[in-house]
Amino acid sequence: MLEVRWHGRGGQGAVTSVELLALAAIGEGRFAQGFPSFGPERRGAPVAAFNRVDEKRIRRRCVIASPDVVVVLDESLIGLVNVTDGLKPDGVLVVNTSRTAAEIRKALNYKGRLAMVDASAIAVQELGTPITNTTMLGALIRATKVVKLASVAAPLEHRFGRIAPRNQKALQRAYEEVKIH
């Protein structure tokens, strides 16, 4: 089972990300959960959302304390939220950033696998807004191979309708441009 924790700010679409990933995995005939950090959410405030993906039916209904993957949608959270908290030693941290790997490692005192992409720049270019949830999903898929890239198309279409192609392009670009260290 793969467990993912997403960090973002209210309004950046972390909840949409977990829904898209869960639907993509379920669409492949597998099992998945997607859920928000339970409770009220305020625009701009730090939020978290979660995924579980497995080949078997998932019975675990408690919080994810030691994720395999952590995704950071907004790098201003670094230093504000302990994003690597509980991240497994063999896990991967996927960060939206324009900084260097050395800078991120130093800021987080983090030595594990690191996947980085300037998702904000991609999102601004492709979507006209720095909302990076769909973009970062592309980076996550490349870093983990948790689902096939093609499996996200139908959930994207369902969720975004006429703006799905632009989200698909942003996701595709992040998939290609992400650097894994």
Place this chain on the structure above:
Amino acid sequence: MSKRIGMEIALAAAEAVALCRPDVIAAYPITPNTHIPEHLSDIVAEGRLDAEFICVESEHSAMSACAGASGTGARAFTATSSQGLLYMDEVLGIVSSMRLPVVMAIGNRAISGPINIWNDHSDIMTMRDLGWLSLFAANGQEAVDMMIQSFKIAEDAAVQLPINVNLDGFQLTHMVEALFLPDQKEVDRFLPRRKPYAALHPDHPVTMGALGMPDIFTEATKARDQALVDSRKVILKVWKEWEKQFGRRYEPIEAYKTKGADVVMMTMGSMGETAEIAVDELRKDGVPVGLLKLKLWRPFPFEEMKKAVRGVKTLIVTDRCCSLGGPGGPLAAEVRSALYAEAARPVIENALIGLGGRDVTVDDFKQMFRQAGKSKGIYEFYGVRG
């Protein structure tokens, strides 16, 4: 059989309700059940469901509207949580006493205070004695299935009582997961149109909800109690029909690896799934433990309860609610009543857990199993600080 799809459970529950072709939906939003009526209002607005969606100004009005609609013979549905359920409290007993088969989803949430929007079972427990049938879902599939089963159970000629389906707020309502959604044809085959015993109509006046004087009130109460007790047979019958048509089995108390178990835990709602993992892990270590998952809360399955604990040395009943100043949790109190007269009964411990959204992990369940037999009082707040 339809394809397994991914959907938020609240939305799937709403889709299930829509498949039951309700005539009237009246609801007022409150976290965490809101997505259920919200999605139903979408379904009605999209023209997928020909129903009257009444945007009421309160839960009291929601239940009153459902009562009126059900009185005319309509199929009525509402959903609520916590304080919203408290606000409709006054009407709840009226609906059951008038034998109106209203169906309600409850996205379970703690009762304030302190103010809390997270999950526990203290909302449903405030209405446990008001004559409603009550089911508990452990996962998204059960939430979907129970919504559909509920209309059939409630409207059965031998029942004609309101029913609530409980799904844990957030843990279930806000969870996107894999489930099967039956199609319209399958649901139409399972669920016939409602045939009301009596219906309000201007051309054929009848009285519903008449005054019950002291010379009749005791008899009326006994009749209501008997109706709930007798509904058990119909629930079991409908569950059999469900299993036959859809292949998924439902029982008042579902046993998980209880064979040869010395210590057995009992849960209601979504915690049962996490507890199963604890049972698996302890069994792997050679510790004989098991689990009982209660799905039918009202009428309480006394007979099944007695059978379920045969040979068990210690029974740990978990309650996601505290009966303040009372005997601990409401489930444990019921279990103790059920087993009191039994010659061979297990030691019964009661752990109050998961209150107001407190997370309960696999390790917590393992810890509770390991502590079996060491409880000091008749109930304990597991993991409490200070």
